[in-house]
Amino acid sequence: MTFNILWLQAGSCGGCTMAALTAQDRGMLAALKPFDVNVLWHPALSLESGQEAVAILQNVLDGKVVVDALCVEGSVLRGPHGSGKFQMMPGTERSMAAWIKDLAQQARYVIAVGTCSAFGGLPMAGGNPTDACGLQYEGDAAGGLLGREFVSKEGMPVINVAGCAPHPDWITETLSLLAAGRLTRERLDVRARPRFFADHLAHHGCSRNEYYEFKASASQFSQLGCMMENMGCKATQAVGDCNLRSWNGAKGGCPDAGFPCIACTSPGFETPKGSFQETSKRAGIPVGLPVDMPKAWFMALAALSKSATPKRVLNNAASDHVVVPPARENES
Amino acid sequence: MTRRIIGPFNRVEGDLEITLDIDGGVVREARVNASLYRGFEQILLGRPALDAISITPRICGICSVSQSVATVAALADAFAIKPAPNGQLGINLIHGAENLADHLTHFYLFFMPDFARPVYSNKPWFAEVERRFAAKTGLGAQAWLVARARLLHVTGILAGKWPHTLAVQPGGLTHAPDDGELMHLRSILADVRDFLQNTVFGTTLERIVELDRRPALDDAIEASLAAAGDFGLFGAVARDLSLENLGLGYDRFMSFGAYHGEGGALFAPGIMDGGAPLALDPNVFSEDPSHAWLMGDVAHPLDGETLPYADRVDAYTWCKAPRVEGRPVEVGAVARQLIADQPLIRDLIGKGPANVFARVIARLLESARIVLAMEDWAARLQAHASVCVETGGADQTSGIGVGLVEAARGSLGHWLRVENGLIQHYQIIAPTTWNFSPRDKHGQPGPLEFALQNTPVDDDEPTPASVQHVVRSFDPCMVCTVH
Numbered sequence: 001m002t003f004n005i006l007w008l009q010a011g012s013c014g015g016c017t018m019a020a021l022t023a024q025d026r027g028m029l030a031a032l033k034p035f036d037v038n039v040l041w042h043p044a045l046s047l048e049s050g051q052e053a054v055a056i057l058q059n060v061l062d063g064k065v066v067v068d069a070l071c072v073e074g075s076v077l078r079g080p081h082g083s084g085k086f087q088m089m090p091g092t093e094r095s096m097a098a099w100i101k102d103l104a105q106q107a108r109y110v111i112a113v114g115t116c117s118a119f120g121g122l123p124m125a126g127g128n129p130t131d132a133c134g135l136q137y138e139g140d141a142a143g144g145l146l147g148r149e150f151v152s153k154e155g156m157p158v159i160n161v162a163g164c165a166p167h168p169d170w171i172t173e174t175l176s177l178l179a180a181g182r183l184t185r186e187r188l189d190v191r192a193r194p195r196f197f198a199d200h201l202a203h204h205g206c207s208r209n210e211y212y213e214f215k216a217s218a219s220q221f222s223q224l225g226c227m228m229e230n231m232g233c234k235a236t237q238a239v240g241d242c243n244l245r246s247w248n249g250a251k252g253g254c255p256d257a258g259f260p261c262i263a264c265t266s267p268g269f270e271t272p273k274g275s276f277q278e279t280s281k282r283a284g285i286p287v288g289l290p291v292d293m294p295k296a297w298f299m300a301l302a303a304l305s306k307s308a309t310p311k312r313v314l315n316n317a318a319s320d321h322v323v324v325p326p327a328r329e330n331e332s
Numbered sequence: 333m334t335r336r337i338i339g340p341f342n343r344v345e346g347d348l349e350i351t352l353d354i355d356g357g358v359v360r361e362a363r364v365n366a367s368l369y370r371g372f373e374q375i376l377l378g379r380p381a382l383d384a385i386s387i388t389p390r391i392c393g394i395c396s397v398s399q400s401v402a403t404v405a406a407l408a409d410a411f412a413i414k415p416a417p418n419g420q421l422g423i424n425l426i427h428g429a430e431n432l433a434d435h436l437t438h439f440y441l442f443f444m445p446d447f448a449r450p451v452y453s454n455k456p457w458f459a460e461v462e463r464r465f466a467a468k469t470g471l472g473a474q475a476w477l478v479a480r481a482r483l484l485h486v487t488g489i490l491a492g493k494w495p496h497t498l499a500v501q502p503g504g505l506t507h508a509p510d511d512g513e514l515m516h517l518r519s520i521l522a523d524v525r526d527f528l529q530n531t532v533f534g535t536t537l538e539r540i541v542e543l544d545r546r547p548a549l550d551d552a553i554e555a556s557l558a559a560a561g562d563f564g565l566f567g568a569v570a571r572d573l574s575l576e577n578l579g580l581g582y583d584r585f586m587s588f589g590a591y592h593g594e595g596g597a598l599f600a601p602g603i604m605d606g607g608a609p610l611a612l613d614p615n616v617f618s619e620d621p622s623h624a625w626l627m628g629d630v631a632h633p634l635d636g637e638t639l640p641y642a643d644r645v646d647a648y649t650w651c652k653a654p655r656v657e658g659r660p661v662e663v664g665a666v667a668r669q670l671i672a673d674q675p676l677i678r679d680l681i682g683k684g685p686a687n688v689f690a691r692v693i694a695r696l697l698e699s700a701r702i703v704l705a706m707e708d709w710a711a712r713l714q715a716h717a718s719v720c721v722e723t724g725g726a727d728q729t730s731g732i733g734v735g736l737v738e739a740a741r742g743s744l745g746h747w748l749r750v751e752n753g754l755i756q757h758y759q760i761i762a763p764t765t766w767n768f769s770p771r772d773k774h775g776q777p778g779p780l781e782f783a784l785q786n787t788p789v790d791d792d793e794p795t796p797a798s799v800q801h802v803v804r805s806f807d808p809c810m811v812c813t814v815h
C-alpha cells in the first residue's frame with residue numbers, strides 16, 4: 001500500500017529538507033523507495049506550484065486523499081497577536097498555522113521534522129518575537145499548536161524528529177518505520193522523539209571521549225581536547241546518536257568536527273544559560289553536568305582522573321593534531 | 333487589466349507569493365511578497381557576540397555556511413582578528429562545496445523541472461527533458477543527489493554536520509585535517525569533477541571555463557548535446573524558447589567579491605552600471621521599508637532596525653528594499669561573473685540587462701570555476717599548519733563590524749555593533765533581499781518585479797510557465813530574504 005507523505009514548511013530555514021536530501025548518500029526519496037512512499041506534495045521537490053498546489057491541500061482537507069504522514073518543518077508562528085500573519089500560506093489568505101491545524105486532523109501520523117516544529121526552536125529565542133511554538137510543545141511544556149491531548153488518526157502524538165538540523169537518517173528511518181507500521185508509542189521517549197536515536201547521548205562515540213575521561217580539555221578552537229570544561233559542550237546532556245553515525249560521510253556530529261554540542265535536539269537549546277560556545281560555571285564547576293551523574297561523584301572522578309592523565313592525552317588535548325603518538329612507556 | 337495572485341510558489345527556498353497585473357497577454361506590473369517573517373535581527377540583540385555564530389546559520393538551511401562566513405567576517409572585522417590562512421583554505425573549501433551544491437540543486441531540482449510541464453509536451457525536446465528533469469523522478473536529479481551527497485563529504489570532513497556547522501570561527505576552522513583526510517578530499521573532488529564533466533557538461537571543465545564568446549558557447553552546447561550533457565539539453569531548450577529574451581532585469585549588478593584568501597578575492601568585488609565598472613562602497617547602501625510590514629524609514633544598515641508593523645499602509649511584503657545610492661541592483665552568479673570580468677558573460681550581457689538564459693549559463697559556468705578552485709585549495713591545504721589562530725588576546729568587548737561575502741545567490745552582508753561583549757545592533761541584507769525587494773518610496777520596483785514586466789502569459793495557465801522561468805532564474809532564497 002502506498003504511504004502518502006505531505007510535507008509543509010512552516011517558519012523554517014529549509015535546512016531539514018536540505019539534510020534529508022543527503023540521506024544515505026542518495027537523498028530521502030531514494031532511501032524511502034522500498035517502503036512504497038509517495039510524496040503528495042513537497043515544497044522543494046514537487047512540480048505543482050500556485051493553485052495546483054493549493055488544490056492538493058484542499059483535496060486532503062476534503063478527505064478525498066489520505067495523508068499517511070504529515071511532515072512539518074519549521075516553527076509555527078502564531079503572531080502578531082494571534083493572527084498568524086508572520087507566515088501566511090501564499091496564495092490562500094490563511095495562515096500557515098491554520099492550515100497545519102486543519103491538515104493535522106486528517107493525517108494518520110503527524111511528524112515534526114526538526115527542533116523548530118518539535119519544540120519551537122530558534123525562533124523562540126530572544127523573547128520569541130513571532131510567538132513561535134512547536135506542533136505539540138512550546139519549549140519543554142506540552143501544548144504548542146495542537147495541544148497536549150492531540151493524537152493523530154492512528155492514536156499517536158506528534159512524533160518529534162528533533163535536531164537542528166536532524167541527522168538525515170533520523171528523518172528517513174522514522175518515515176520508514178511508520179510506513180512499515182513499526183513505530184509504536186513505546187518506541188518514543190518522554191518528549192516523543194523516536195528512541196532509535198534518542199536512547200543515546202550525543203557524547204557517545206565522540207572522538208574526544210578519551211580526553212573526557214581524563215578531563216583533558218581544549219581551551220581554543222581546533223584543539224583536540226574535550227570541550228565540556230571550557231567550550232560549552234553539552235553532549236553529555238543532549239540526546240541523539242550524532243557521534244555514533246557518520247555525518248556527511250565523515251565526521252560524527254559536532255564535537256567530532258571541533259565545535260561544541262549545543263544540544264540542538266533539546267527543547268530550549270536556543271536560549272542557553274550564558275553563551276553557546278563557553279561553559280557556564282558556578283564556583284569553577286560546569287553548571288550542566290552529565291544527565292544522570294551525581295555531582296559529588298563527578299567531582300571526585302574528575303579530580304582522580306586529572307591526576308592520572310597520561311602525558312600523551314594532556315599534550316594532545318591542547319594541540320590541533322596529535323603531537324604525542326600512543327606508545328608504551330618503555331618504547332618512547 | 334486582470335490581477336492574478338500566485339502562491340505557494342514552490343521550488344524556491346522558502347515562501348513566496350507573486351501578484352501580477354496582466355493586460356493584453358503580458359505582465360504589466362508585478363509585486364513580490366516574501367511572506368515569512370522570523371525576526372532574527374530581533375533575536376540577536378543582547379546576545380553575547382560569538383553567539384551569532386550559532387544563530388545566523390539557522391536563517392537558512394541552504395546557504396548556512398554563507399551565513400556563518402558573513403557573521404564571522406563581521407565579528408573578525410569588529411575585533412580585528414585575521415583567520416589562519418590555512419584555515420581560510422578550509423573555509424573556502426566548505427563554502428565552495430555549499431555554493432556548488434546550491435547551483436546544481438537549483439539547476440536539477442528547482443529550475444529545470446518546469447520544462448517538463450505538460451504545456452511543453454509537443455516540443456521535440458520534451459521526452460528527453462522529462463526523462464532527465466521531471467520533478468521527483470528525473471534521472472538527472474537522481475544522479476545529482478548522489479553526486480551532491482559525495483560533494484558534501486567535503487563538509488563532512490572539514491566541518492562535520494551540514495547544515496548548521498559551527499566549524500567557521502573568527503580565528504579560522506575548528507578542525508585541522510590530517511594527512512589522510514587531505515587525500516580523501518582530493519578523491520571526492522575527482523568524483524565531483526567527473527560528475528560535472530560526464531553528466532552536466534559532456535566535456536572538460538577546462539573547456540567550459542575558457543568559453544569567451546556566444547559562438548564558442550553555441551559550439552559547446554552542440555558538443556554537450558552530442559555527448560548527452562544536461563548543459564546541452566538546457567541550451568537546446570533555451571534556444572527553442574528564446575530564453576535570452578525573457579526576464580530582462582536592470583542593467584546594474586553588484587558583487588561583494590567571493591572566496592577570500594591571501595591574494596584577495598577569487599572573483600573580484602564591484603558594481604557594474606550599464607556596462608561601466610564602479611567601485612563598491614557599502615556606505616551608500618540603504619534599506620527602505622516603505623512597502624514592508626516594518627517600522628521606520630530609509631536607513632543605512634548600521635542605523636536601521638527591523639521591527640514588525642503589520643498594519644503599515646502600502647506594505648505588501650516583509651522584505652525591505654535595499655538600494656545602492658537609491659538604485660536597485662541585481663546580484664547572483666551572473667553579476668559575480670560579469671564583475672569578475674568573465675568574457676562569455678560579458679559577451680552575453682554587453683552593457684545591458686541579464687536574462688533567464690544568461691543567469692543559468694553564469695551559474696553553470698561558475699560551477700566549473702568553483703571545482704577548479706576547490707582542487708587548488710585542496711592541494712594547498714596543509715595537514716600540519718594551524719587552521720585557527722588564538723583569539724583570546726583580541727578585545728572582544730566592543731566594536732563595529734561589517735561582513736560582506738558572496739553566497740551562491742549573490743551578495744550577503746552582515747552589519748553589527750558590540751558593546752560590553754553583547755550585540756547591540758545587527759542587520760542583514762541577503763542576496764534575495766536585493767533581487768526580490770519591493771518598491772521603494774519612489775515607486776521603483778525591485779529587480780524581479782522589474783524583470784517580470786512584459787513577460788508574456790497565456791490566459792489558460794493559472795501559474796504561467798513563463799513567469800516561473802523568470803522567477804526561478806534568480807534562484808531565490810526566501811528564508812534569507814527576510815530572516
Ligand code: SF4
Pocket residue numbers: 202203204206207208209210211212225226227228233234235236255256261
Ligand atoms: S567534547 Fe563533548 S561529546 Fe566529546 S567527549 Fe567531550 S563532552 Fe563528550
Ligand code: SF4
Pocket residue numbers: 163164202235238239240242243253254255260261262263264265493
Ligand atoms: S552533537 Fe549536539 S548540537 Fe550536534 S547535532 Fe548532536 S545534539 Fe545537535
